[in-house]
Amino acid sequence: MTSSTEIRLKSRPRGMPAPGDFEVARVDVPDPGPGEVQVRNDWMSVDPYMRGRMNDARSYAAPFQLGEVMQGGAVGTVTASNAEGFAEGDIVLSFNGWREAFTAPAQTLRKLDLHGLPPQAFLGVAGMPGLTAYTGLLRIAKLKDGDIVFVSGAAGAVGSLVCQIAKAKGHTVIGSAGGPDKIDFLRDIGVDRPIDYKAESDLTKALLREAPEGIDVYFDNVGGDHLEAALTAARPFGRFALCGMISAYNSTEMPAGPRNLITVVGKNLRLEGFIVSFHQDLEPQFHADLARWVSEGKIKWRETVKEGIEQAPEAFLGLFSGGNIGKMLVKLS
Amino acid sequence: MTSSTEIRLKSRPRGMPAPGDFEVARVDVPDPGPGEVQVRNDWMSVDPYMRGRMNDARSYAAPFQLGEVMQGGAVGTVTASNAEGFAEGDIVLSFNGWREAFTAPAQTLRKLDLHGLPPQAFLGVAGMPGLTAYTGLLRIAKLKDGDIVFVSGAAGAVGSLVCQIAKAKGHTVIGSAGGPDKIDFLRDIGVDRPIDYKAESDLTKALLREAPEGIDVYFDNVGGDHLEAALTAARPFGRFALCGMISAYNSTEMPAGPRNLITVVGKNLRLEGFIVSFHQDLEPQFHADLARWVSEGKIKWRETVKEGIEQAPEAFLGLFSGGNIGKMLVKLS
Numbered sequence: 001m002t003s004s005t006e007i008r009l010k011s012r013p014r015g016m017p018a019p020g021d022f023e024v025a026r027v028d029v030p031d032p033g034p035g036e037v038q039v040r041n042d043w044m045s046v047d048p049y050m051r052g053r054m055n056d057a058r059s060y061a062a063p064f065q066l067g068e069v070m071q072g073g074a075v076g077t078v079t080a081s082n083a084e085g086f087a088e089g090d091i092v093l094s095f096n097g098w099r100e101a102f103t104a105p106a107q108t109l110r111k112l113d114l115h116g117l118p119p120q121a122f123l124g125v126a127g128m129p130g131l132t133a134y135t136g137l138l139r140i141a142k143l144k145d146g147d148i149v150f151v152s153g154a155a156g157a158v159g160s161l162v163c164q165i166a167k168a169k170g171h172t173v174i175g176s177a178g179g180p181d182k183i184d185f186l187r188d189i190g191v192d193r194p195i196d197y198k199a200e201s202d203l204t205k206a207l208l209r210e211a212p213e214g215i216d217v218y219f220d221n222v223g224g225d226h227l228e229a230a231l232t233a234a235r236p237f238g239r240f241a242l243c244g245m246i247s248a249y250n251s252t253e254m255p256a257g258p259r260n261l262i263t264v265v266g267k268n269l270r271l272e273g274f275i276v277s278f279h280q281d282l283e284p285q286f287h288a289d290l291a292r293w294v295s296e297g298k299i300k301w302r303e304t305v306k307e308g309i310e311q312a313p314e315a316f317l318g319l320f321s322g323g324n325i326g327k328m329l330v331k332l333s
Numbered sequence: 334m335t336s337s338t339e340i341r342l343k344s345r346p347r348g349m350p351a352p353g354d355f356e357v358a359r360v361d362v363p364d365p366g367p368g369e370v371q372v373r374n375d376w377m378s379v380d381p382y383m384r385g386r387m388n389d390a391r392s393y394a395a396p397f398q399l400g401e402v403m404q405g406g407a408v409g410t411v412t413a414s415n416a417e418g419f420a421e422g423d424i425v426l427s428f429n430g431w432r433e434a435f436t437a438p439a440q441t442l443r444k445l446d447l448h449g450l451p452p453q454a455f456l457g458v459a460g461m462p463g464l465t466a467y468t469g470l471l472r473i474a475k476l477k478d479g480d481i482v483f484v485s486g487a488a489g490a491v492g493s494l495v496c497q498i499a500k501a502k503g504h505t506v507i508g509s510a511g512g513p514d515k516i517d518f519l520r521d522i523g524v525d526r527p528i529d530y531k532a533e534s535d536l537t538k539a540l541l542r543e544a545p546e547g548i549d550v551y552f553d554n555v556g557g558d559h560l561e562a563a564l565t566a567a568r569p570f571g572r573f574a575l576c577g578m579i580s581a582y583n584s585t586e587m588p589a590g591p592r593n594l595i596t597v598v599g600k601n602l603r604l605e606g607f608i609v610s611f612h613q614d615l616e617p618q619f620h621a622d623l624a625r626w627v628s629e630g631k632i633k634w635r636e637t638v639k640e641g642i643e644q645a646p647e648a649f650l651g652l653f654s655g656g657n658i659g660k661m662l663v664k665l666s
Contacts, residue, residue, distance in 0.1 A: 052599070059599045060569075223595065236393075245595050257590020262556065262578050264606035266385070266392045271604040273597035 002029040002038065002079070005309045006069040006099035013054055015252040016320060021054070022313040025069075029101045032082040037092070037106045041332045044097035044309075045073035045123040046316040047157075048221075051249040060275050072097035073128060074332075075112070075119045086111065091119050093127070100309050100332055115291060124157050124327030125301040126290060128276060133161035133219075134286040135279040136241035140272050141217045143169065148211060150174045150230055153221030154191060155182035157327035158243060160301065162219045163191050168298040174210050176203075176226060178322045185325050189300055197226070204229040214238075223247045228258040234269055242273040250320060302326025335362040335371065335412070338642045339402040339432035346387055348585040349653060354387070355646040358402075362434045365415040370425070370439050374665045377430035377642075378406035378456040379649040380490075381554075384582040393608050405430035406461060407665075408445070408452045419444065424452050426460070433642050433665055448624060457490050457660030458634040459623060461609060466494035466552075467619040468612040469574035473605050474550045476502065481544060483507045483563055486554030487524060488515035490660035491576060493634065495552045496524050501631040507544050509536075509559060511655045518658050522633055530559070537562040547571075556580045561591040567602055575606040583653055635659030 003026055010023040032038045050072060053064045064070050074097035078090040083106030086092070092109040096102045112119065117126055124130065136158075137143050149166040153159040154175030166173045167190040175191040177183060178198040186194035193210040200206040207215075207229040214235035220227055223245025230240065248255040264271065293299045304324035306315040312330045319328055336359055343356040365371045383405055386397045397403050407430035411423040416439035419425070425442040429435045445455055457463065469491075470476050482499040486492040487508030499506045500523040508524040510516060511531040519527035526543040533539040540548075540562040547568035553560055556578025563573065581588040597604065626632045637657035639648040645663045652661055 060601075227594075228590075242598050244598060248595050254592035255595075257561075257592055257594045259587035259590055261560075261590045261594075262581050262588075264604065265575050265577060266608065267606065268393075268608055268611060269606050271597065273600065273602050275599065275601055278601060 001031070002040075002101050003027065004029045004099050004101040007309065007312050008069050009054060009064045009066055012056055012066065013250075016250040017051070017054060017313075017317060019313050019317070022070075024310060027069075027099075030103050032080050032103050035083045035105055035107075036103050037078055037083050037086045037109060038080040038101070038103045039076040039092055039094065039096070039109070040079045040101045041074045041076040041097065041099065043075045043120040043123055044312065044330045044332055045127075046312065046319060046328050046330065047072065047129070048244055048246050048249060048319050050316065051320070060277070070098035071095050073123050074098075075122055076101075076332075081106075093122050098309075098312060115287075117294075120303065120327075120329055120331075121301070123329060124303065125161055125299065126287065129157035129327060130161050130290065131279070131283055131286050132243060132276040133158045133165060134289070135276055135282055136219055136243050136274060137162050137165055137217070139279060139282060140241040140274045141219065141239040143171070143217055147216035148172045148174070148213065148235075149217045149219070150176075150207065150211065150215040150233070151191075151219045151221075152176045152226040152230075153244070153246065154194070155185050155325050156221060157324075159219065159221050160185070160189055160326055161299070164189050164299050165293070166217075167191075168293050168296075174207065174215065176207075176222070182322075182325055185302060204232050207233045217241070219243060221246060224255065228260055231258055231260045231263045231269070234263065234267055236267045238267065238269045240269065240271040242271055246320065304328050306330045308332070334364070335373075335434050336360065337362045337432050337434035340642065340645050341402050342387060342397045342399055345389055345399065346583075349583040350384070350387060350646075350650060352646050352650070355403075357643060360402075360432075363436050365413050365436050368416045368438055368440075369436050370411055370416050370419045370442060371413040371434065371436045372409040372425055372427065372429070372442070373412045373434045374407045374409040374430065374432065376408045376453040376456055377645065377663045377665055378460075379645065379652060379661050379663065380405065380462070381577055381579050381582060381652050383649065384653070393610070403431035404428050406456050407431075408455055409434075409665075414439075426455050431642075431645060448620075450627075453636065453660075453662055453664075454634070456662060457636065458494055458632065459620065462490035462660060463494055463623065464612070464616055464619050465576060465609040466491045466498060467622070468609055468615055469552055469576050469607060470495050470498055470550070472612060472615060473574040473607045474552065474572040476504070476550055478503075480549035481505045481507070481546065481568075482550045482552070483509075483540065483544065483548040483566070484524075484552045484554075485509045485559040485563075486577070486579060487527070488518050488658050489554060490657075492552070492554050493518070493522055493659055494632070497522050497626070497632050499550075500524075501626050501629075507540065507548065509540075509555070515655075515658055518635060537565050540566045550574070552576060554579060557588065561593055564591055564593045564596045564602070567596065567600055569600045569602075571600065571602045573602065573604040575604055579653065637661050639663045641665070
């Protein structure tokens with residue numbers, strides 16, 4: 001019998017979550033029954049969308065349950081298998097994150113062919129955040145020749161890939177992130193005009209300065225003043241992929257919407273929200289394109305890594321204070 | 334030499350326009366030169382979008398100029414022609430509204446084949462408002478089988494046609510308008526569940542009550558609390574055609590945006606603004622469909638008529654105080 005430390009939701013946060021909203025527990029991990037596999041997690045993901053699952057509200061993903069282990073993407077190694085097609089040492093992707101080890105039915109796991117990538121890349125650039133970037137930019141915003149692209153949260157796991165896909169396709173990219181380290185990262189990945197929003201008192205002015213000709217595509221990870229600025233800077237027939245609005249996730253009141261939404265009418269703009277899980281059909285095409293871009297040296301990625309399951313809440317909270325460049329990960333073994 | 338009374342923009346309003354922002358003037362109308370036609374306007378249109386043109390702001394339509402005659406749709410009768418293809422008595426559509434008569438190059442006019450409709454219908458149900466309804470519902474919102482449709486400004490020129498097109502195609506329609514007379518009109522045109530927004534303290538609650546199963550399509554003429562309610566009531570993959578936001582046109586401050594815009598992400602919603610002039614290619618198809626629906630008795634329309642050019646400002650101002658059921662028109666001769 002193996003044992004595992006796991007993180008449970010202790011209380012539902014109001015506003016910004018605190019460490020006390022989580023609790024650490026130790027559980028036994030059973031041996032795998034018929035059709036089951038036992039896995040030791042090597043990496044787990046923390047993602048902004050998890051904040052929504054901490055609320056007791058109906059959404060596209062069910063709420064985390066109080067007193068129960070949280071969930072999320074994880075990559076691990078099979079330690080025992082009682083299922084056809086899975087062998088000890090296989091690397092598997094699951095949604096059984098926030099824990100060190102688990103036993104689960106084999107059909108809930110996905111065996112990874114690493115294609116030369118490190119396993120944790122399948123939680124980031126080659127995983128859900130990567131497919132999110134690809135889907136939002138190409139399918140939702142329908143990037144086309146000549147588009148000028150604005151990306152908020154541009155130094156994050158999703159945003160940094162959006163920037164690089166747009167650059168790989170030859171576009172001018174304006175990216176917003178907070179602080180000089182992130183701006184350096186944006187320059188490193190080829191962003192033409194980085195905006196340090198923390199150094200700007202008026203984001204609309206900053207965007208109009210960096211994109212005097214306007215923008216055609218906005219990839220929104222932030223909402224709030226970023227969305228308002230993008231609406232003002234948008235050129236006619238601009239397309240906005242609304243991926244997330246991290247500025248609002250911890251609001252205790254309903255956040256004010258953009259005051260210039262009326263511009264959507266006169267400029268024939270399209271704003272479209274999306275959840276990547278409805279676009280899994282794009283994954284093979286995404287992986288093929290990604291492999292090519294990586295081989296051509298067009299895609300770089302960064303990770304911000306915390307070590308040990310006990311650090312998982314801190315890693316998660318860091319997402320909301322700008323604590324990560326690139327993908328935020330927790331290394332578990 | 335003919336003379337004409339016309340309405341000029343005297344001052345740019347801040348907030349709600351007032352009668353004093355307009356001035357009445359009398360001008361001579363020259364005889365038509367080569368290639369020109371002289372027209373006596375019979376009807377002119379007042380439309381909410383004209384409020385935007387009173388501002389000195391770049392938009393899809395150029396601002397009205399101070400001290401100059403305003404512009405807009407008009408239907409008139411040719412009184413003298415010096416252009417091939419136009420003869421006295423022809424009925425023509427032009428953008429030379431807000432005046433009793435004018436002389437203009439023939440290529441700026443469109444000779445109307447009335448198809449049995451009254452001439453002023455080409456300023457309403459068969460004209461720009463009609464094509465706006467058709468475009469927004471079918472091309473922008475991409476109405477499809479089973480969609481539940483919500484329309485704001487449902488008793489107006491555009492909204493009342495949106496409701497009836499949706500009904501002609503077999504959909505459940507929820508329509509919002511202000512006051513019992515308009516609600517009677519909505520029932521008359523087949524709206525399944527009319528909402529008198531003036532009688533509701535909480536529009537979101539009202540919409541959720543009338544559409545407990547949610548909505549798939551929202552045709553927005555109003556913005557503000559109507560848009561917020563529609564976002565809350567929207568079902569996944571809902572589509573919003575943003576046609577206008579009359580609630581905001583006279584705001585002196587930037588109006589608050591919807592506080593629940595974040596729902597666009599989780600519900601995979603699409604919000605798309607549009608200006609009908611970019612969709613003129615749909616007109617033949619629209620006219621064919623309209624003729625069929627009219628012949629089948631599926632489309633009714635109402636007019637609110639003011640008489641005489643001097644009433645044009647009052648007619649226009651009435652648009653913002655809910656003074657019209659159906660198309661607001663000024664009869665000029």
